[in-house]
Amino acid sequence: MLETPKKFTLVSGSAEGPSRLNAFDNALLAAGIGNVNLLRVSSILPPKAILVPHLEIIPGQLLPTAYGTITSDLAGEKIAAAVAVGIGEEDEYGVIMEFSGRCGREEAEETVAEMARAAFAQRKRTLKTVLVQSAEHQVESIGCAFAAVALWY
């Protein structure tokens, strides 16, 4: 099987760019995750995965990542992306939730944290911690906000 990730890192960033994809690319760079191949996953924290504050990655590697992102070309609009990691008992899996919207950081963070709480409630499990990371951006021309949980080894 494909190796299950052992470490995780929360990152976020925002940026402008000359195209929508360049704005996304620049937001990834701002988040420190711009030079890898993101494999988007839907999105569980493996049991015993360790939180590592900084990514140790090599360029071009395949990086399983849960992320929320939003790109807008409406000048002046405020956009935000956020992720939450719900963590329960130490040896059990956690739940990752992603959110993005035309709102500010605070609303994005509250929304995604509530989603993680709901995911734990649905599983009838006790939530011990919710880690949240977010990015907010006010669009100038074409802007992107991005928040992610990278799962690595």
Added chain:
Amino acid sequence: MLETPKKFTLVSGSAEGPSRLNAFDNALLAAGIGNVNLLRVSSILPPKAILVPHLEIIPGQLLPTAYGTITSDLAGEKIAAAVAVGIGEEDEYGVIMEFSGRCGREEAEETVAEMARAAFAQRKRTLKTVLVQSAEHQVESIGCAFAAVALWY
């Protein structure tokens, strides 16, 4: 290279949730595939892959999965998702098709099976079997229907 999957399992489920992503998460749980990291693939059944009725997976694992899904917040709306696996000669690859729409289960199943037949016709291959799995849901507040073919090892 990344290891080619050797087994496959069809699953489906539907659920309500307090947000669109929670509804999706709950539909995954209802389908028995909620606690893994789905890697969405586009979507061929590897040659000699074996149909296994029940998934044997560990929490947090990376699970290549072809899926159709639809989420709706229109109360009363009927939604459905379906997958089809077109299978030909035993040692050859098969084709996986996904569908979702604002319709009932029967229409989703017929549509996705027809898509699998078309994929075989396009390849000028003889279709022996079409396996179909689906989920139907009538939306209360925020609902999701999900159907998938998980590819595993």
Added chain:
Amino acid sequence: MLETPKKFTLVSGSAEGPSRLNAFDNALLAAGIGNVNLLRVSSILPPKAILVPHLEIIPGQLLPTAYGTITSDLAGEKIAAAVAVGIGEEDEYGVIMEFSGRCGREEAEETVAEMARAAFAQRKRTLKTVLVQSAEHQVESIGCAFAAVALWY
């Protein structure tokens, strides 16, 4: 970790189909990449990756791929998809950009090449070469244009 790809190949194709997903499937077949499991990545060329003109792949394998695609059911509409690989110094990573739109091949190619140049400029790196591949399609009933960079081993 998941093995980092060592080779890359540019492909493109377009086709009609009886459904949107079949049109996409048929475009993949036209591009020579139809019988594998595409894992969509976002999208860096690994350092030292070698350009190989023709894909050597086995049916059903998991194939990390950066792609642009567009499907349309507006008869007569011209659609196009393009990818660009920006390449700098030999031992460094490159950047892959994807584009699709309701336009012709030439516009798609110019746009995606400009995106690759912008990605290099943002990284303050010197761009040596841009490889571009594209597909254009005039829709009859349901049509799809597809262009990709497959990353393999």
